[in-house]
Amino acid sequence: MLTAGEYYVGDLCKVLDQSGYDWSDIMSDTNGLGIELEPSCYTRYLEYKGSKFFNSGTFEGNGVFSDQSGRTYTVNSACVGCFPLSVLPKGIETKGGHVVQFEEDFECGDCDLEGNIQIGHLVINTLPND
Numbered sequence: 001m002l003t004a005g006e007y008y009v010g011d012l013c014k015v016l017d018q019s020g021y022d023w024s025d026i027m028s029d030t031n032g033l034g035i036e037l038e039p040s041c042y043t044r045y046l047e048y049k050g051s052k053f054f055n056s057g058t059f060e061g062n063g064v065f066s067d068q069s070g071r072t073y074t075v076n077s078a079c080v081g082c083f084p085l086s087v088l089p090k091g092i093e094t095k096g097g098h099v100v101q102f103e104e105d106f107e108c109g110d111c112d113l114e115g116n117i118q119i120g121h122l123v124i125n126t127l128p129n130d
Helices: 023-029
Strands: 007-012 043-048 051-057 063-067 072-075 079-084 096-104 116-119 122-125
Touching: 007 051, 072 079, 079 116
Parallel strands: none
Antiparallel strands: 007 079, 007 096, 043 051, 051 079, 063 072, 063 122, 116 122
16 A cells, blocks of 8 residues: 555656666666566565555556556556655656546555556556557
C-alpha cells in the first residue's frame, strides 16, 4: 500500500534518470525494479533512498498504453509504476506519464493476464495496440 499524495504515474525511467538518481544504482538496489521475466509480470512495492514506490512489468514490453479514461502512457522500459512527486525536483518533466493526486492511501496491482496494471483508481491496459 502507498500513502495518499501526488505521484508520477508512468514509465519511471523517464522521471528518475532526470532527477539526479543514478539509474544503475536504482536497478541494482531494487533487483531491476523488481521485474521478473518468468512467469510474466509481478508487482513490486519498492524502496529507494527512503522513497516507497510501486513498479510492474507491462504485458508485452514497450508501447503507448491507455488507462480507463483514455489518458496515454508512453513506455520505453517495459515497466509502469508510480513514484512520489514530493521527492522529485520541482518542475520535473513528466511527459509520457501523468501526475496523479491520490486522496487516500491506495493499493497497486500487478499486470494481470488481460494486461491490466492497477494503480489506485487507475487501470492501465498494457496489451499491445494493434
